[in-house]
Amino acid sequence: MAEYRPHVGKVVCEISPKFQRSNGIFFGSNPLKHTISVVFLQTSTTGLLIAFLHAILAPLGVTTIFSQLLAGLIMGPAILGDIEVVGKYLFPPKTFYVNDTIALFGCTMYLFLIGIKIDLSNVVKALKESKRSWAIGACSFMLPLMLSISAALFLRSMMSSSNQKLHSSIVSIAFIFSTSSFHVTANHLADLKLLNSELGRIGVSSTIVSGVLSTTLITGVLSSSEKKHGDHNNSYNMMMISAIALVIFIVYVLRPIMFWMIRQTPKGKPMKESYILYVFLMLFGNTLMGEVIGEHFVFGPIVMGLAVPDGPPLATALVEKIDAIISSMFLPLYFLFCGSKFKISLMDTQNFALVQLVALICFLAKIVGAMLPSLFYKIPLVDALCLGFLVSAHGITELIYLQTSLHLGIIDEESYGSVVIGLLWSAGVSTPVVKFLYDPSKRYLAVSRRRNIEHAFPNTELQLMACIHCEENSLSIINILEMSNPTQESPICLYVMHLVQLKGRTTPVFIDHQQVKKNNNSETSYSSKSECMINAFRSYEKQNSGKLVTKLFTSISPYETMHDEICLEIVEKRVSMLIVPFHRQWISTEITESTQPIRALNRHLLRIAPCSVGVLIERGPLNRNSAITCLSYYSVGVVFIEGPDDREALVYAMRMANGPNVRVTVVRLVEPHKKNRTLISRDYDGKLIHQFKFEYVHIKRHEYREEIVRDGVDVINVVKSLDGCFDLVLVGRSHANESTSLFSGLAEWNEYPELGYVGDMLVSSHSSFVGSVLVVQQQRLGAANNHDEHLDTSSHSMKSGQSGV
Numbered sequence: 194m195a196e197y198r199p200h201v202g203k204v205v206c207e208i209s210p211k212f213q214r215s216n217g218i219f220f221g222s223n224p225l226k227h228t229i230s231v232v233f234l235q236t237s238t239t240g241l242l243i244a245f246l247h248a249i250l251a252p253l254g255v256t257t258i259f260s261q262l263l264a265g266l267i268m269g270p271a272i273l274g275d276i277e278v279v280g281k282y283l284f285p286p287k288t289f290y291v292n293d294t295i296a297l298f299g300c301t302m303y304l305f306l307i308g309i310k311i312d313l314s315n316v317v318k319a320l321k322e323s324k325r326s327w328a329i330g331a332c333s334f335m336l337p338l339m340l341s342i343s344a345a346l347f348l349r350s351m352m353s354s355s356n357q358k359l360h361s362s363i364v365s366i367a368f369i370f371s372t373s374s375f376h377v378t379a380n381h382l383a384d385l386k387l388l389n390s391e392l393g394r395i396g397v398s399s400t401i402v403s404g405v406l407s408t409t410l411i412t413g414v415l416s417s418s419e420k421k422h423g424d425h426n427n428s429y430n431m432m433m434i435s436a437i438a439l440v441i442f443i444v445y446v447l448r449p450i451m452f453w454m455i456r457q458t459p460k461g462k463p464m465k466e467s468y469i470l471y472v473f474l475m476l477f478g479n480t481l482m483g484e485v486i487g488e489h490f491v492f493g494p495i496v497m498g499l500a501v502p503d504g505p506p507l508a509t510a511l512v513e514k515i516d517a518i519i520s521s522m523f524l525p526l527y528f529l530f531c532g533s534k535f536k537i538s539l540m541d542t543q544n545f546a547l548v549q550l551v552a553l554i555c556f557l558a559k560i561v562g563a564m565l566p567s568l569f570y571k572i573p574l575v576d577a578l579c580l581g582f583l584v585s586a587h588g589i590t591e592l593i594y595l596q597t598s599l600h601l602g603i604i605d606e607e608s609y610g611s612v613v614i615g616l617l618w619s620a621g622v623s624t625p626v627v628k629f630l631y632d633p634s635k636r637y638l639a640v641s642r643r644r645n646i647e648h649a650f651p652n653t654e655l656q657l658m659a660c661i662h663c664e665e666n667s668l669s670i671i672n673i674l675e676m677s678n679p680t681q682e683s684p685i686c687l688y689v690m691h692l693v694q695l696k697g698r699t700t701p702v703f704i705d706h707q708q709v710k711k712n713n714n715s716e717t718s719y720s721s722k723s724e725c726m727i728n729a730f731r732s733y734e735k736q737n738s739g740k741l742v743t744k745l746f747t748s749i750s751p752y753e754t755m756h757d758e759i760c761l762e763i764v765e766k767r768v769s770m771l772i773v774p775f776h777r778q779w780i781s782t783e784i785t786e787s788t789q790p791i792r793a794l795n796r797h798l799l800r801i802a803p804c805s806v807g808v809l810i811e812r813g814p815l816n817r818n819s820a821i822t823c824l825s826y827y828s829v830g831v832v833f834i835e836g837p838d839d840r841e842a843l844v845y846a847m848r849m850a851n852g853p854n855v856r857v858t859v860v861r862l863v864e865p866h867k868k869n870r871t872l873i874s875r876d877y878d879g880k881l882i883h884q885f886k887f888e889y890v891h892i893k894r895h896e897y898r899e900e901i902v903r904d905g906v907d908v909i910n911v912v913k914s915l916d917g918c919f920d921l922v923l924v925g926r927s928h929a930n931e932s933t934s935l936f937s938g939l940a941e942w943n944e945y946p947e948l949g950y951v952g953d954m955l956v957s958s959h960s961s962f963v964g965s966v967l968v969v970q971q972q973r974l975g976a977a978n979n980h981d982e983h984l985d986t987s988s989h990s991m992k993s994g995q996s997g998v
Contacts, residue, residue, distance in 0.1 A: 450471075480494055564581045661726060812962055
């Protein structure tokens, strides 16, 4: 490592009133001559530039860190700051003293956020259990470290003695390029919407290993540099002892206090504001102590963040409080601070080329280092290549290492600029390649086998999956399950997935409640959130022993990628139908709105799910006829027109009709010219209707009737006539004759396109229907190649956005 050289900067004298606020232009004061006004301008300008660059580059697969760092370089003195007028008014030297202070404070808070979002149980699990993670993580760190340092030593031996600056720092540069960070990889995956993918799981677990190795080694190197800077022989020893004591204090004093705060918070209630304040005071106190004992300012925030108990209520509350302001205000200033140190005038062409060569060697070595063990563990070639590019992408953690090295004098300002360019292109090249090559949906979109109820074998176990977001969804699913008639001859296996939005952590969690270990604090805390729902389904399973099996899971992940998790489970579990709750609920004359992401999730599932999908909408008390109250009959209606979705709905209703407490009525809408068509013809619709009439209508409680409809008005009148007649109505989402005059003009009034025409008529804001509706879509084979225009944003979906989405 290079010898310690204190960083020397420029001293600027400034009249103190200039640091105060401006009196305003109406009093003859120029705001751009006052520091605080200029800092506000810098913050807003940099933030806007970051947003603009990200809007342009995100479709290419470029992640946020690239836009942030590029904006910092553009706004810095190397580009815009080099323009005389801009540099004079937007970037006067005096502002950078205030700017740098705020930026480093923001960096402190950001590192605290990183610590909060890291689940130590996942880190320990990855380090203990996965040989594959160890192999990929260790190889993707050690191979580039050895090759890049070897190349750096070789290049140093070829340098002339006059090139003293790069000669002393090139090995340190190679080391920075070799480092990895779990948090950086998780952020790249989140931007690419791959956190729930197989590549995401492997990438996160392997960079946990390489990140631990990187952090351990770089901490030793930086501490060694601090040791050289000490004035006394025992300074380093005292600093290390004090650091260990600080860690012990945080873990055994402050962490138990935070657990006490959680215990004092009633279940389901938000954390008290005073508790949040106390945690921030703990953070600032520990950051101060880290500086007092001689540790780097990043030490206290990271340790304190790791000590915060994972998940809700505390970690989630902290992230919600500070995430937005850190990302929107402090980070732009931090990247402006990074850009202010980037000076093209200091850079030498030969030295720049040598640094980029080291960066390229390290970049390629990382790719190879990740690919070799991946191929050994039978990971497909394309996936292994994408994993290599993913772990090669650098981010803010490497930038912090670089800033620290500059502050300690390990590298100089010229080398700093060259390294920044290396970090920039590694992030800019890697993630677009991953976006182009890797498709997380290929594992389930390639499914060619029919997985629906219509083509399921009779008298075999029916595999269903239900997604729930809250306790209110549980009883509705249980009632649907009761109507589905599980028997000894035709049992049902129900997979229940409790979907929870990812908050207060970086990586998704998938909990199998059949295997939750009590000593896993993270999974136990999330299991307690699902406890009421779990107990309800297990209680119902006991009542139907031998006829029903329920398996319960919790998925904590971002809504943007939750559909990948669900679809992968569908394929693995061989599910025939997925039932999801509608994003809008009607409860006791009140309308409650769920978040827009839930609607987007349902649309994703309707578009790509490798099985049939049912969207359950509650516009009435389906719960009144529950298994608990033991009332006589569920009254079930089926609106049948024609097409695969209508057949799927009717087949499901026919299964229900076999139950002793279900009464099924099929209402078939027939156009006049099809009235006399022979039912036992070659069309599948006629055969299924004939089967229902032959097998069920002779049982007095079941009924079949036909309604002649000529146009959309007739369809609306028939649908309106269903009001008050049924507890549950099953309808197909789409119909084979939607292009005819039967549905002409209805698209203009379609409030919820994802429900189809008939489903939308039943549940739209203008409907008076009271009851529950299950909108059924049969599995779409080759969903990747099908374009469903009804699910795309359009004029009618805009109406729904205005009416309560």
